[in-house]
Amino acid sequence: MIKKIIIIPFLFIGFGITAQNFNKTKLDSLFTVIDQNNKGMGSISIFQNGKEVYVNSIGYADIENEIKSNKNTKYRIGSITKTFTATLIMQLVDEKKLSLDTYLSTYFPEVPNASKITIEHLLRHRSGLFNLTEDEDFLTWMILPNTREQMLGRLVKRKVNFEPGAKTRYSNTNYLLLSYIAEEIEDKTYAEILYARITKPLGLKRTAYGKKINSKNNEALSYVLQEDNWNVVKNETHMSVPIGAGAIVSTPTELNVFYKNLFSGRLVTKISLDKMIDISKGMGMGLSGETFFNKQAYGHNGGIDGFQSLTLYLPEEKIAVSYIGNGVVMSPNSIIINVLDSYYNNNYQLPKFEKALKFTTEDLDQYLGVYVSESFPFQITITKENTVLIADAKDGPTFPLKGYSNHKFISDRAGAALFFHPTKNEMVLELNGNKVNFKRK
Template structure:
């Protein structure tokens, strides 16, 4: 565990001097996360509506050794709330609802229903007790729940403050918003999601979640214990959280959703501005923050061991998502580190820019190299335009070229100089040089 804490701290502080997007460095980051059992999941970056980077690591099903990939579905937890807020906002635009509509129009038995408005629900200012904090929540949410059962619990739990007086996150708010959408549209939330968002955006791997089917490339959730991924067997029945956390999707398709939301394809610019307004502490289905002097909006999610984060940078027109089904290093810290690499923040390690070599130019470096110091044996392979290092009893990671016959990995503080005609390689590990001979 101490090793993992040190690794996480290093990754969070890691930066690069690249002035443009560098795929090899991002590959190195996620290869490091994977090889050190810091996470399993999928990561995606969209720039101006186009995917410019995607990486999946670890397994969707550990026992059957099914690897996560771009099409793997994950439970996205509370990122669902951004979808729900979008649907509610669209209903307001169509005149079917108002942000000032009181909750008692739909659910008069809810405490303070006459005082609570739709906007209070959207901004987590209703004062309603957060149902996921109820005693024994984890045990009763794993079985199917009807609307009547959920409403009964919401009514019984009562309130914690007067509407509009505070801002406090509560899943209860978005469960109720889901029911309101169903009543207005006269169909299930799953059908509303399909007609309002999934079909218009042509999403193929996004839906209202059901029981996980690993054979359908749907990820199972895991926790890390003693350097092994252990399956989480008790899982939420998604009839309970509904519009607060029931959607499953992929990292790439979440970026499609956020790109379309912020480009005005789902709601008007005026409505989007209201959703982005965080002056009361939270927006409507969106959180706002400043990252590296850049304004970001988005939402995170956590359910049954799944953790996720989607963010959008309006000025840069950049959408970034990481969904994990096994977490030691959080999606937040993974994205922070990835964006440091993407934006070239913390100009420290490299004295020369990276070079791009053709795949055939890498052939002369491939093979197995043996030396007298740890790791004693290093296998060098290639993947596309990158050399891949496989250290015996050590990590696997890519190298980038920076000079003739010279390669490096900034995260590992490794440099390698190859002498193809002499069948040898000099390894520089944190300033300590060792000679390796190719077999």
């Protein structure tokens, strides 16, 4: 199944410990376990103080032709592209070719509310514009070449979701328009701008505007796991659809090089970087942010077709971590949490993959309801779809749960475990090493 390009804000909770001596063997063991249990295919890279200290790949770039993935395999990175696009826009701002206060109507007056929407609104997902990847016919036209006129034509027919600046709501449309604006200013294609301003100066050889996947060029196909078999995703998103919202291909190593240079001040001015990492209104510019190890982490995740990815950077620690999966069961968020737990914690235990239990729809009734906590930022509503339990975090992600013994449910996608105590109307959420108690209303 083709997945829309989406973002789920990532949550990182500090473990309250300091770095130990690096142990490559532990990380190798982690990825061996993931590989042997069919929980993922992809590549990982860790940078510390500007140097790569770990890299690994599991699975295949092309199963049919028995092409294994390696550190140079190129993957579609989805919405991590937005960090690149935001960087390009801020370079134009630094050069006085554009202003954050410039209105969208300067370039595309036909777009709804264009006279009220600024460049900053677009960068921070505060424009109120309809998200084109939520179009009811998206799965039909996403695999076809699309012109700018076609994309704008779909947008102008849509009503706005809210007035500019009123709230923050993720919309790929914002970064599609930023791509077009950059093209207008530079009189070049997005691919040419990306090459001239980022990939060439940084010497990135495997980061580029994507094309149709060719596994013979060490480009990964994407897969979904069905009945313990990896099946290739046959319908590829045509890159004329996402452009600067999700069209870049790269490797984890080169994503870390990009982030390292972004945060070292090589790509934008300090003033611009400070604006990019300002998350006071919910999102930064091409970046999301959470605390990790009691320190601030910034990054972005991505999903396109069967690919899922996550890059994060801890400025104070000067650590960059990137994982890109072309076959995903265990989410990139969950994998990176395990990677860093292993990296920093001598007592780290490898994940154990138990066999999920089967339930009747009546079995699940004891868990349903709305759960709240004094120490967690949003309530969690537990519902069901037939024999599957669903967790819906208000203002956060929705994810299905697999059930195990002792009222234990796990989400591989979110990297979370939920322990229910139905008779006490209580639930414990275990997320990224932190346990939070909830009461059922």
